[in-house]
C-alpha cells in the first residue's frame with residue numbers, strides 16, 4: 001500500500017501537481033497516465049526517493065520493485081547480479097558475507113556469529129533459490145541462459161531493458177513501480193509481462209503510452225492533469241470516457257452560467273438609470289455569485305510535425321544490389337540471423353517504408369545498412385545523387401548534451417538559420433515561448449524525442465531513418481508523427497512495432513522473418529490481409 005498526503009511538486013513556475021491525497025491499494029493495478037512532460041516520471045522518482053516532493057508525506061512499504069527509465073545504471077554488473085539487486089536486503093547481506101568469507105583464517109568469533117545471522121536473513125529472503133528464481137524471470141523475458149553472466153554494458157539495449165525489468169520484478173516486492181516497461185519489448189515479451197502483472201498481488205503503478213497494454217493490465221488509472229492526480233476505476237478507455245464526461249459536464253455548467261450572466265447584465269444595462277434600482281442591485285449581486293471559476297486548462301496538446309524537403313535528390317534514392325547481410329551466432333544473446341540474401345532493392349523518391357519484425361530480427365542493422373553505416377557481407381548499397389539523410393536512433397540517451405537551452409542546442413545544429421525559424425520548429429513540438437529557454441539537462445523521455453524531431457524538421461533532409469521513434473511518445477505525439485510522415489514529400493524508412501503508426505504512413509513494408517526479408521509493395525492493412533499476423 002502506498003499513501004500520499006498533500007504531496008505537491010513543481011519546477012520553477014511550473015506546477016506539476018498540487019496537494020495530492022491518494023492511496024494505492026494492494027491487488028490493484030494502477031496505470032499512471034498523462035501527456036509527455038506531465039510529471040509521471042517525476043512522480044515515480046518521488047515515490048522511489050530519487051527526488052523530493054516540495055511538500056507532503058509519503059508512506060511506502062519496505063520492499064519496492066523499481067524500473068527506472070535510465071538504462072545505463074547497471075552497466076558494470078552481470079545480468080544475474082543486476083537481477084538479484086532487485087532484492088536490496090539479500091544483496092547487501094550477500095556482499096557482507098563475501099567480505100567475511102574473504103578473511104579466511106582471520107575470522108573472529110564475532111564474525112562467525114555475524115555469519116550465522118546473515119545466513120538467517122538469506123534463508124528469509126529465499127536467497128538459496130535466488131539464481132533459480134532470477135533465471136525464471138529472465139527466461140520469461142526471453143533472455144537465454146548463456147547470457148546470464150554477461151556484463152550489462154556489453155548488451156544491446158533491448159536485452160538490457162529486459163534484465164532491468166527482471167530486476168524490478170525480483171524478490172516479491174510489495175509495491176511495483178514501472179516506468180515505461182514496454183519500450184524495447186517485442187510482442188511475446190509484452191504478453192509475458194501482461195500475464196505476470198495480472199497475477200501480481202501487491203500494488204502496481206505502471207507508466208505506459210501503450211493504450212492496449214494499459215487496457216489489459218490496469219484495474220485503475222491515476223491521471224495527471226489539471227495540476228493534480230485524479231484516480232479513476234477501470235482501465236484506460238474507461239478513464240478517457242469518464243474524464244470526457246466530467247469535463248463535458250463542467251463545461252456545460254460553465255456555459256449555462258455565462259448565458260445567465262449575459263441575461264442579467266442585459267437587464268442591468270437597460271434599467272440602471274431607471275426606477276428599478278433595487279432589482280438592478282439584486283441582479284448585480286447574482287452576477288458576482290455566478291462569475292465562473294477559472295477552469296484549470298488540461299495539459300493535453302498535440303504537436304504539429306511536418307518534415308520539409310530542402311533539396312530534392314535524384315530519382316534513385318538508394319540502390320541495393322545483390323546484397324547479403326547475415327550475422328552468424330555472435331555470442332549467446334545474438335543468434336544467427338539472415339537479414340538479406342542476394343537482395344536487389346530500389347528505393348525511389350517519395351517512398352515510405354516500414355520495417356517490421358520481432359526484436360533481434362535485424363531492424364536496426366538493416367537501417368544502418370541502407371544508411372551506409374554498416375557494410376553488407378557482399379553486394380553493394382549506393383545512396384543516390386544529392387541524398388541527404390537524418391537518422392533518429394533508438395537509444396538517444398547521449399544525443400542531447402546537457403548545459404544549454406533548447407533554443408541554443410537546436411540553433412547550433414544550423415547556425416545560419418534565423419532564430420525565428422528555429423523557434424518555429426520548437427513551437428511545433430510544443431516548446432513554446434518560455435519552454436524553449438528550458439535547459440537540456442532535465443528533459444523527460446518524450447520531451448527528448450520531441451526535441452530530436454524539431455532537429456529533423458529544421459534540417460529538412462530528403463531521406464529519414466527512424467528507429468523505434470514511438471518509444472516515449474504520448475498518444476497525441478504518435479498520431480502527429482503518423483500525420484507528419486504521411487505528408488512527407490521525401491523518402492522515409494522507419495523501424496517500428498507500433499501498428500497505428502505503420503498504418504498511418506507506410507506505402508511499402510519490409511517484414512523481417514526467419515526466412516529472410518519480405519518486400520511488400522503496399523500498405524499495412526493489405527500486407528496483413530496477405531501475410532497474416534507478423535508472428
Ligand SMILES: Nc1ncnc2c1ncn2[C@@H]1O[C@H](COP(=O)(O)OP(=O)(O)OP(=O)(O)O)[C@@H](O)[C@H]1O
Pocket residue numbers: 011016034035036037038039040041042043442443444445446447472474
Ligand atoms: N530537475 C528538473 N528541473 C527542472 N525541470 C524538470 C526537472 N525534472 C523534470 N523537469 C520537468 O518536469 C516536467 C515533467 O517531467 P517528467 O519526466 O516527470 O515527465 P513525464 O510525464 O514522465 O513525461 P514523458 O511521458 O515524456 O516521460 C518536464 O517538463 C521536465 O522537463
Ligand SMILES: [Mg+2]
Pocket residue numbers: 040041042069179444445446
Ligand atoms: Mg517519463
